[in-house]
Amino acid sequence: MIPLRSDISLIVDGLHRLNTRPLSVMEVCGTHTVSIFRSGIRSLLPPDLRLVSGPGCPVCVTDQGEIDAALSLVERGAIVATYGDMLKVPCDRGSLASKRSEGYDVAIVTSAMDVAALAEKHPDREVVFLAVGFETTSPATAALVKEAEQRGLSNLSVLSLHKRTPPVLAVLAGDPGLKISGFLLPGHVCVILGHEPFSFLPRDCGLPSVIAGFEGEQILLGLAEILRQYSRGESSLASVYGRAVRPEGNEKARTLLDEVFVSRSAPWRGIGVIPDSGYALAERYGVFDAERRFSLTIEPGKSLPGCRCGDVLTGKITPPDCPLFRMACTPLSPVGPCMVSSEGTCGAYFRFYKGDS
Amino acid sequence: MKTTTVTLGHGSGGRQSAELVRFLVEGFMTRGIGPELEDAALLPGGYAMTVDGFTVMPRKFPGGDLGHLAVCGCANDLAVRGASPDYLGLSLVIEEGFPLDELKDYMESAAATCAAIGMTLAAGDTKVVPAGGVEGVLFSGCAFGKVHSPFPLGIGNLREGDILIVSGPIGRHGAAIASARFSLEVEGLESDCAPLWPAVRPLLSLGGLRCMRDCTRGGLGTVLCEWAEGSGLSIALEEEAIPIELQVQSLCDVLGFDPLYMACEGTLALAVAPEDGQKALSLLKESAIGRNAAVIGQVSGGEPKGMVSMRTSIGGERLVDMPWGELLPRIC
Numbered sequence: 001m002i003p004l005r006s007d008i009s010l011i012v013d014g015l016h017r018l019n020t021r022p023l024s025v026m027e028v029c030g031t032h033t034v035s036i037f038r039s040g041i042r043s044l045l046p047p048d049l050r051l052v053s054g055p056g057c058p059v060c061v062t063d064q065g066e067i068d069a070a071l072s073l074v075e076r077g078a079i080v081a082t083y084g085d086m087l088k089v090p091c092d093r094g095s096l097a098s099k100r101s102e103g104y105d106v107a108i109v110t111s112a113m114d115v116a117a118l119a120e121k122h123p124d125r126e127v128v129f130l131a132v133g134f135e136t137t138s139p140a141t142a143a144l145v146k147e148a149e150q151r152g153l154s155n156l157s158v159l160s161l162h163k164r165t166p167p168v169l170a171v172l173a174g175d176p177g178l179k180i181s182g183f184l185l186p187g188h189v190c191v192i193l194g195h196e197p198f199s200f201l202p203r204d205c206g207l208p209s210v211i212a213g214f215e216g217e218q219i220l221l222g223l224a225e226i227l228r229q230y231s232r233g234e235s236s237l238a239s240v241y242g243r244a245v246r247p248e249g250n251e252k253a254r255t256l257l258d259e260v261f262v263s264r265s266a267p268w269r270g271i272g273v274i275p276d277s278g279y280a281l282a283e284r285y286g287v288f289d290a291e292r293r294f295s296l297t298i299e300p301g302k303s304l305p306g307c308r309c310g311d312v313l314t315g316k317i318t319p320p321d322c323p324l325f326r327m328a329c330t331p332l333s334p335v336g337p338c339m340v341s342s343e344g345t346c347g348a349y350f351r352f353y354k355g356d357s
Numbered sequence: 358m359k360t361t362t363v364t365l366g367h368g369s370g371g372r373q374s375a376e377l378v379r380f381l382v383e384g385f386m387t388r389g390i391g392p393e394l395e396d397a398a399l400l401p402g403g404y405a406m407t408v409d410g411f412t413v414m415p416r417k418f419p420g421g422d423l424g425h426l427a428v429c430g431c432a433n434d435l436a437v438r439g440a441s442p443d444y445l446g447l448s449l450v451i452e453e454g455f456p457l458d459e460l461k462d463y464m465e466s467a468a469a470t471c472a473a474i475g476m477t478l479a480a481g482d483t484k485v486v487p488a489g490g491v492e493g494v495l496f497s498g499c500a501f502g503k504v505h506s507p508f509p510l511g512i513g514n515l516r517e518g519d520i521l522i523v524s525g526p527i528g529r530h531g532a533a534i535a536s537a538r539f540s541l542e543v544e545g546l547e548s549d550c551a552p553l554w555p556a557v558r559p560l561l562s563l564g565g566l567r568c569m570r571d572c573t574r575g576g577l578g579t580v581l582c583e584w585a586e587g588s589g590l591s592i593a594l595e596e597e598a599i600p601i602e603l604q605v606q607s608l609c610d611v612l613g614f615d616p617l618y619m620a621c622e623g624t625l626a627l628a629v630a631p632e633d634g635q636k637a638l639s640l641l642k643e644s645a646i647g648r649n650a651a652v653i654g655q656v657s658g659g660e661p662k663g664m665v666s667m668r669t670s671i672g673g674e675r676l677v678d679m680p681w682g683e684l685l686p687r688i689c
Contacts, residue, residue, distance in 0.1 A: 009672070
């Protein structure tokens with residue numbers, strides 16, 4: 001339902017009343033970042049309320065070394081299947097898109113299960129699913145692995161680059177260089193995980209944290225709740241996305257994750273290696289693990305010269321502060337991953353932000 | 358050009374496509390014999406001409422097929438410059454092994470569309486290439502028609518205060534193709550592929566008509582950005598006024614696309630002087646493709662110059678830019 005304008009203006013009035021001193025709120029999720037731009041939310045906010053974009057775009061946090069590993073798989077003759085916006089993510093020797101234009105086999109899928117069909121269609125080829133994303137896409141990968149086992153698809157494997165959200169937020173919340181007063185938590189991730197994995201943010205770090213949906217109105221409501229808590233000196237985990245997020249999350253999806261994956265340390269582009277922040281296939285499903293099948297070792301990549309995606313992903317700078325932004329780094333020839341994805345912070349700034357508006 | 362090879366981004370209809378075209382026609386431009394880069398060229402003697410190529414995949418899609426699309430694509434380029442779709446030339450490059458029945462189907466549907474709008478097939482050519490030479494079949498069309506507008510329509514006519522109208526819900530062709538390509542079936546989602554001439558003809562009597570565009574590749578967003586850049590004026594849109602079908606919106610939400618940039622094949626954008634705005638709208642609403650036509654914004658002399666801004670449904674302001682590169686579905 002489209003909210004009435006008067007509802008919106010009430011929320012906006014509330015934001016202006018509650019915002020009495022300079023505050024920064026991090027929206028963690030890339031979909032939030034884009035929605036904030038698309039709905040023009042910044043133009044409605046009080047001047048002292050700053051929104052900082054976090055590391056919640058799966059493409060953007062995929063490390064150079066991980067892309068390098070994927071390229072080596074296509075070069076070795078495998079069909080690599082992945083989600084569309086992974087294609088343009090560069091490492092120092094190209095991207096999947098550049099490999100595709102050289103004639104290598106790269107397939108775009110919109111759901112993990114499409115990979116099973118692809119493997120069935122090419123029984124004589126190795127088909128590798130380059131699995132990226134947070135807790136929102138990892139259950140689908142888990143389901144694919146189980147399906148592959150059931151159908152006996154021995155030519156299918158998964159290169160799991162999946163990342164877990166709570167550990168990276170713990171790193172950010174504990175970063176003294178980062179002045180964040182509250183978190184707008186990713187609605188879709190919370191649909192799966194529920195409230196508990198994020199409860200440490202208000203409890204241990206004293207940060208108001210609000211789960212919000214992706215419509216402009218819900219984002220405004222979430223921000224108002226953060227300001228309300230802040231103005232009263234409170235910090236709790238609240239949700240303004242009750243229609244989709246149950247406090248206990250989606251038990252079925254979590255069981256699937258627990259069964260198929262184990263957590264492991266993972267490299268985050270620009271941030272570094274974070275313990276327990278990635279998902280690897282559990283021993284029981286090791287036969288579908290592309291790292292094992294192709295004896296891959298993923299080395300954390302070197303950062304690209306001049307690229308400040310790490311500082312953008314941790315909210316320390318905004319994209320226009322990066323010397324490459326709009327100059328050497330554009331959506332047509334992205335240097336860093338934040339420019340690649342439609343949900344990347346730099347890409348969003350490039351498309352929607354032309355100055356102080 | 359920043360790259361040494363052609364990429365799929367060059368085919369997406371946005372800024373990169375414009376770069377490719379400029380790169381390719383440079384030699385003509387420098388010799389003073391280049392095109393004016395509108396949908397169709399106005400030729401001496403009161404005629405208009407256009408050329409277009411068609412490689413849609415899948416070739417049969419909800420709401421049309423390759424043959425229907427080829428005729429509509431060519432005819433619509435003429436229509437938006439005020440010319441009737443009179444003559445068509447078709448060139449087919451066919452891959453060895455292509456089923457004759459299927460080819461005949463496309464020609465049948467092309468013939469039916471031509472007949473419906475009074476267009477004659479005046480010339481044609483076929484080439485057959487060995488398997489692998491092309492993927493299936495490529496259609497190229499060239500169309501020629503008499504200009505009926507009393508003055509040339511084009512970006513140069515845009516003035517501060519002009520009203521912007523779109524003839525119907527946007528993004529339907531792009532969404533229908535994406536749904537077929539990514540196997541996401543959406544009930545009731547159909548391409549808008551249709552000839553524009555019957556809707557355009559009555560509009561040509563309006564003295565205040567400024568320019569029209571067929572919102573094909575790159576969608577409505579790209580057309581309006583080109584208008585703003587080309588005129589140096591600012592364009593202000595009202596998000597809530599832009600007609601978008603629920604099916605198109607939901608498909609775009611799933612894939613991470615913006616309906617503003619999704620292709621249309623039977624939807625036009627037009628700018629008209631304020632005094633003729635209501636007349637243009639009611640004329641459009643009387644036509645088969647224009648029942649849901651809507652005023653979506655206005656040309657202004659204010660800031661930001663040469664850009665498109667939009668008042669969003671929650672009352673915020675944002676900019677609308679041209680799409681960059683190939684549209685790829687996002688992850689989550």
